[in-house]
Amino acid sequence: MTDDIPARALVSIGELARSTGLAVRTIRFYCDEGILEPRRSPGGHRMFDADSATERLLLVRRLRALGLGLGSITEVLLGERSIAEAIAAESARLETEFRSLAWRRASVRAVETAAPTQRAERLALLSAAQDGGAVHDCLVRFWWRILAPIPRCDVQGWVCWNVPEPPADPSVDEVVAYAGLAALAVDPEMNSVVRRHLWRMQPDLIRDPRELYADVGDVMVDVVTLITEGVRPRDGSEVDRFVNAHATARGERDSPRFRERLLIGAPDTDHRIHRYWALTAQLFGPRVTVGPAYNWLIDALAHATDLADEPTRRT
Incomplete structure (x- = not known):
């Protein structure tokens, strides 16, 4: 004492x-x-x-x-x-725990409500996507690989625009959609399919991928506005700028032959690409992402190319 x-x-x-x-x-x-x-x-x-x-x-x-x-x-x-700091840390921990539990609850309900014939398939899908944060990281890495060698700092804005954040309290449909994106991202062929879709023919001949990425990105921003206004794919300045960006990146000029080559061999109709963007749209809601904008450009280019070929076919 x-x-x-x-x-x-x-x-x-x-x-x-x-x-x-x-x-x-x-x-x-x-x-x-x-x-x-x-x-x-x-x-x-x-x-x-x-x-x-x-x-x-x-x-x-x-x-x-x-x-x-x-x-x-x-x-x-x-x-x-401080007490405030300790409480803030506990709040963050609880938020993480809540998101994890909410994800698990939606996953369990998704399996529970599936038709008996689809239950095994859905169980396999969801068991491979048990954590929304991990799936989001997987999707981010997927697009980093697709857009390489563009620096990640430049790609980040594109990723934020096109990779949905995991819902904090997902519904059954949302957790199934997010798991579907994860399944596509780990598809062994998906990387090469999407790269050919975005970079088009002979990507190894592109002189400055960063410049091409920026130029095409500017076009797609304008196309998003057209889609929002309900404009259907059509020939115009957007298609011209898109083609010119690809031609310049390869040291060529815009020409009917070059436009045909941009369309040849690209997997624009691959169901996996369209399913990826359909699932993304489901999670983003009305927001227009790069996928629909890019598909709009390709459809517009194909339409313009068909129109240019009509006189030749008639003669």
Whole structure:
């Protein structure tokens, strides 16, 4: 017992238990964990400063009631973290846990509500996409590979525009759609199919992929406006700029032959590409993404090429 604390200011562990409503064994546990520092009486019994120990234990009790772990509580008691910071961290942890549980709940319901003949297929689909955050990361990596060698800092805006965030509280349809995107992203052939769709013929001859990416991106921004206004694919300045961007990137000029080559061999009708953008549209809602804009351009180019070929076919 020290000289600076009067004997009357110290209480036994039993008295502290009665004043705080905590069990003696709980107080002993807190002592062993370093949360509470007892003093020793001449007889070796644990003794505590009544005011500071009570205040400390009440704070521990209240933080524990909110679900904070002993590690976080200890940091607060040691002054390494404020109460506000500890609460904010716990809130973030709960948000992550909630999203995980919401995802699992929607997945379970998706399997439960599937037709008996589709249940095994849906179970396989959802078991491979158990976490929305992991699926989102998978989709981001997928598009980084597709758009390489464009620097990731340039691709990031495109990714934010076209890769849906996992819904915080997904419906059955949303969790199935998101899992469907994941399945397409890990398809062994999907990478090469989409690269040929976007970069068109002979991508190895492209002089400056970054410039081509930027030029085509500018065109698609304008096409998004046309789609929003209900304009159907048609020949015009958007198609001219699209073709010119590809021709310039390869050191060529826009010509009927070059336009035909842009369409030859590209997997524009591959069902996987259209399914990817259909699922993305389902998750984004009315927002127009790059997929529909790009398909609009290709359809417009094909239409313009067919019109140009008509006089030749007639003769």
